[in-house]
Amino acid sequence: MAMLIGYARTSTLEQEAGLEAQERDLRAAGCEEVYAERVSSMSERAELRAAIKFARKGDTLVCTKVDRLARSASGLWDIVKELDEKNVGLRILSLGGDTVDTRSATGRLILTIFAGFAQFEREMMLERQREGIAKAKAEGAYKGRKPTAMAKADQVKALAAKGMSMSQIAAEVGIGKGSVHRILTGKTSAAPSGSDATAA
Template structure:
């Protein structure tokens, strides 16, 4: 049985998740699991797909970065699948771990993918530092601080912190920080 797994980092990526689902259906995945969540958050659909997989099944993803965030994480996933005699197939790489060559290529490509991600993050940090030095990067606008008086006023009227956060479109945590004098 082929078990498909699709993931995007945000719920705004509707086209991407749908394209992944279509690709997985097109190759004949019998069962699909998908989620729209950051790779660093607990991924319940991935866990469910791996738990569902049985001896002789294959877990299928469209791209390597949809599955694992680091080489170590990839190794953990592959090891768990191997212990259950479940293969891994990555469509855009034409990679299948049911053979020795596929396993080798997966490790090499996983290392390259992690390197690319680390380089991208390094360039991003450098760009932010340069923009800050030029006074062009100020970070996110402090929306809760700008509404401090309004928040205090609504709380004094008897509104709950949750009601204030919903009314003003800010996090409940920000309302708590203002109420406790942290901001």
């Protein structure tokens, strides 16, 4: 019996609630199996691979929006081709919930248009982000990301107060011994080679 198989994805920067909302919509649409993951669209998507592998002839892969499946038209068509070879349909809920027959010229045209929009929106978002950073830099308001090591300064000092050595502290908090030395001494130069003094 043909089955609806859902696929949900958010990037690692998006909120968990966004993934839960997609899963809820997919279940409401009748998906019996739902594969979900938080991963960048540019990274390897293990759950998408699993969903496609699980699909059988006559099944339909369902996702809420085109950009959850792919971020470029070429990436989308790679997936569509793979589904076609397995005789698996594709349904995009944002297109009204109807199954898009990717084996027809009309279906392919619809997907191409929406994939193009998704890619365009992403490129515009990135452009606005770059412009915002450039403007902030020009106004002296952009500080960039806080250095990882310095963000752990309080933790480093607390461990040092317990009598742990620099090497032990570095291993505990996941930063280099040189960074530990700079935090504890307030100096910009790295710790001398081979130094493993215990800070009180």
